[in-house]
Amino acid sequence: MRISLPWDVDVYATMGRHRTSEAEEIPSEMLQEILMKLPTKDVARCCRVSRQWRSAVRDPSFRKLHAASHAALSAESELLRVSNIGEVGHIGSSERTGVFSVSSGKAMCSVTIPHGYGLANICNGLLCFVDRDHNAQAPAVVCNPASGETLALPEAPPLSNEDDDYLFALGFSPPTDEYKLFRLSFPPYSYSSEERVDMDVYTLGDARGWRKDSFLSPSRPATKDYTLAPVLIDGKLHVVTRGWNQFARHEAAGGVLVLDVPAETSRTYPLPDNLGTYPYDNPLAFELKGRLCLAAHVLSGGRPKALRFWVMDNKETDDEKEPHWDLRYSFFVEAEHSFDISRPWSAWFEHETLCYTRSNTLHKYDTRLSIPDHSQLLKWNKQLQQTTVSRKWRWVIHQGYRPTLLSPHVFELSSSSQDETMMDICS
Template sequence: MASMHEGDHEDTQSSSPLPDDVIFEILTRASLEALPACRRVCRQWRRLTYDPFFTSLHCNRTQTISGYFLQRLRRNHSYSSFVSIQPLPPSVRPLSLDFLPKDVKIEAVGCRGIVLCTSQEYHGIPRYYVCKPATRQWRWIPNPKTRYLTERIAILASSTGALKYKIIRFSQPKQKFDYLRCEIFDSQSQAWRRSRDVQLPPGSLRHEAAVSVHGALHWLTYGGGIFAFDIHEESWKLILLPEEVGEDEMRWDCRKLVKCEGRLCLVLLEKERMEIWTMANYKEQRWEKRKVVSLEAIMEENPALSIQDVYSSDVAFMDSFFGVIWYDFLGSVLAKIDIDYPFAREVFKFESESDAVSME
């Protein structure tokens, strides 16, 4: 399987004789499939591809889709909708999951627009689907041990070629309260297998989408740290938060783990300011405070504001009461989209090619 994450090596300075604007023009025409490799070439290329203006131009020139699936729960049924500030390519219908056989719940989203869903079947036993909403491709996959309740789940796709994928699932064994069971599904074998158990009690991991970066899946824990599961070694560890943040200084819902410019980032939202911390060195677990952003102006009109993602190097994606917002760190609202419910229960970042690909 091809690499499923951006590399963790230190990139080099560029020795290219071409000026930034020429390289920028070239990179905005790189396919979504090729973009991760471009970002590993050097610091200059990575910086240019995370420029706030890059995403819009890249989507337009390569017919790429970029946005978020919002999911809410109503009367024990899950409903999802797609929001974006980028227009969809002319060949793509409005994104939804109505092409699947049943009403479904989004469980996880991977790169290249692959989505893992479940539907409730007989006696509450779920059925699992993997799909690509941009092209309306889908397939059913076998169930794991559904008598164990799912704690957290993630899907990871190959970055190039046929759309191979793996699903990592942590579940709660019956009558066991000190560890989580780990199972892995591989699209090439079309089968689940059991991996090593994780010595964490059920309920330790926050109910959010996993952050996939540095070759690992990451979730914030309710104990004040970060759980990291190495995808290739199938091992796990706990990462400490920055010392300045502390364990009990802020409510857990004021913290958000995100991926920003290919690195693990922690966003803190308190009162009228936002702090962004970046994992400067993953192996040494060394954090650096990247920036502090004043939210005073936007919170006057949106007091119930929560951070969901860092959309680009200088733009945050937030949700508020009956709306979602793209907010420039310089102090301007780039876009606001009204939604017909108070808040999204879950938010999944979504990027996809608009062309059909082979799904193994």
């Protein structure tokens, strides 16, 4: 929703350092009420209008309220490219990670994180970095790429079994306006049909610290693939899972684990029948118009023959109901060589367009042009050759980013230090 302002923001901002007179100033409460209805990027630009507007946007209380507003949460998601932009360090050292907007190609910020950290997932406008492989207790680092602000969260508790695998995910609870960090820990393999998964939860800013729970699961979260970040949709985290057996690292995808962030409960849903993927290739999960979508290759003779997009409809959440999977799109995939599992690939939905990238080619399909016909494979509308990224750079494209004014420092447990560390998002 866009509303008319007393002045055109961009035009007024180009007028230099001219200040409005006191008679022209809007009462601060009214100004913030107006700004609350604007998208995040427009609010940030309003900093250039005048000192009064700048002060209104900088107010920590306003930033927190706007982050939870309909204008911020309903914004269309954007794509980010997260890259390691320095030489890989040694254990105990730090690395610089760059966050880039895919649509503009511009760098948003550069974050210094400890060696071995990687992006766990994106939650609204916050990025969560965690130690992916070495230390399950290491404090997670939350970052707002729009402002460059970061905050290290409290250490997680020790694992019940030091040999367990683990997965972190940051979630948001719309009813309570709370951010929660989940850590799932579980055996690396098992001969049982189901195993217990420990779930440690920390509500950001809560002085009570971490709390522990557990649940039985028929499959284990996939942890080693950087492209399989948990997907947050409508207050629920969605995690692709794999089987429990002793060859778990080569087991075909097992299901979708759904964590209800407000209730802190879990359910595991089966994957679509005839998904088409094979043991070494996980389906990719992302949001498509408010629903979970899985992209999965179909192979023939060791080569990809097609790429299918399945959409999950789980409005029926009774114990007797299972989600319905709708095969929405199926594309022909041209491959001259054997399918190389070591090469990264990704898929996403943006501006009514399905996108798929593998190696250095970006494929696009405008979903408004035709109605899918599952009796034949679709062809991509457009193919673009992308610039090859240096192998020294570790990079992944992530979906689901929605710009926010929220400062991570509002979650600091020491309230006396919040004002001192609050950075200016308008600088």
